[in-house]
Amino acid sequence: MLGAIGLDARQESAYRALVALGAAEVTDLAHRLALPETDTERALRRLEQQGLAARSSARRGRWVAAPPGAALGALLTQQRQELEQAEAAAATLAREYRAEAAEPAVHDLVEVVTGAVAVANRFAQLRLGAAEELCVLVADARTDAGPAGPGVVRRVVIEREALAAPGGTAGLTAELARGERVRVVDRVPSGLVVADRALAMVPLTARDTDPAALVVHGCGLLESLLGLFEAVWREALPLRPAAGGYEEGACGPDATDLEILSLLLAGMTDARVAKRLELGLRTVQRRVKGLMELAGVTTRLQLGWHAYAKGWVARDPWE
Template identity: 30%
Template sequence: MNAHSMSVLGLTSTEEDVYRHFLRNPGTPQRRIPGTSPDERETVLRAVARLRELRLLHGDDATTWAVDPVVAVPRLAGEQLDAAHRTMRQLVDMRPVLRSLRHERPVPGAAAPGDAAAALVRLEDPRAVRARAGQLAFGARSEVLAADPCDALTPERAAYARHLDLGRLSRTVRVRVLVRTTALADAESLGRMRHLHAGGAAVRVADQLSETVLVCDRHAALVPIDARDTGRGALYTEESGLVSSLVGLFERLWATATDFADLAAVDTGRTVRLTDTQRLVLTAMCAVSKDETGARQARMSLRTYRRHISDVLTLLGACNRAQAALLARERGWV
């Protein structure tokens, strides 16, 4: 392509010739455009009309001026960039085209992955679940919401996390991640949280979290078939009512969770030692989500259990249990 051609800016050769003519001959009438035969006259008039529509020519038929190139070229370039951006966004999400074509030739059997006509798509193979999670995350354009109630980063969860690759995503889209307080006691889970936080993701920690949720662009969601056994597979949906409900659930949990950024370790500069009872209570607090369960494990009353937790928080200089779990993990106490 000629580097001096205006075709890259969306003009035809005739439109460019007309524009250049009025740059050289400002204030002249349209009828003086040279080299215009009767057969070409209609093409030239269409070019003039479009140049006026693009605001590259002003004046009337008797006196016409071309807009200064310093103004015209950036304007045309901006319009071409906007058009290219719209095209790229359409190419990223081909589901509307796919649905349209599928309606032309119905295919018997299960609905295709992106077919909104299917309220739920059941995925029972863990590899299929990881692949769909990766596809969802890769195609995200604005936001990813992820809630993970696991206490430890098992090999299965690690593989799932690799497919999501939220650390990479957080550099291009808004990523929000919810985890359980008890996960702070797991070294690999804690490392993953730090990685996500350093990459730009917003991470919060919740005491009460039992739902595994993945929502992308508030358009599609992935949830486990059985919340107690994620190995049984997942359900994928694009049904707006279901997705909205999951987003609402996530937002309620998010509003009451503690920001991971506020849980940074605080070195008080003094040696702190826990009694055996305090260490037992701390271990229980990091392992369970309910005080009643922790008190039973520690074999003490609920009131005594909570008093010991308060003492442990004071010793650690922690503002809340999530921060206490993080500090205890960093000191090697749990």
């Protein structure tokens, strides 16, 4: 738990034991930790550097714990200050990058990343660096889509075969509980992650070979990858928790949804629709939001076009 302030597991154990005892000889502490005395003394010296322990002035070889409230509080304050400085530096670099990359060279629009570690690190950068939206296509049960940062809208489409594989549902409970939007489809054409509609990553190699991936910056290829994701998203079915597992959402709206949709397309407001159908206003708005998610659209105008295209509602015969 104290790894964030630079302590490893052995150093943290030594500090916890020293706090419990108040003060201790190296020999006694080593016995308590089941460690060699040399390793225990090395851990104590590291704690001394961090201001968490001090050598006793009364007895040679005896160490005293620094009060946790003051000592850890000082370290945490220092960490916060360093983090704020790093955030400021990152923001400055981002502004400089955007200014310099206004007209990037063609060969800078695409990166090739090779090797399992490099690919995993780049994927983590995209996932954790997203500020607004993260779109993911998961074709392999072994792929860990992972959570995004706070406030980031996350849409994930999972291939049905990957979902059925051992371990394929790992993490889904937490994802659905966080309100993340997860859908399932028969086949995902390719693994894909798109961060903030500005950066995408797509695998280049088969699943059983040494990993390699393509990282695509803002360009026509990125727009094509976004179009691919949206097409797969529209065809996929929502996934929701169910007793003993998961179940896929219905492929279309129910009767009440159709009534609401028809009245909205006739020009009624949400309030008038609610009154006409004897529903609560929030119920109508919630159902409309659900229809937009089901259709994979972001505006009501798009929802209307989708409703006609899918046959959810019919045009008047004289049109």
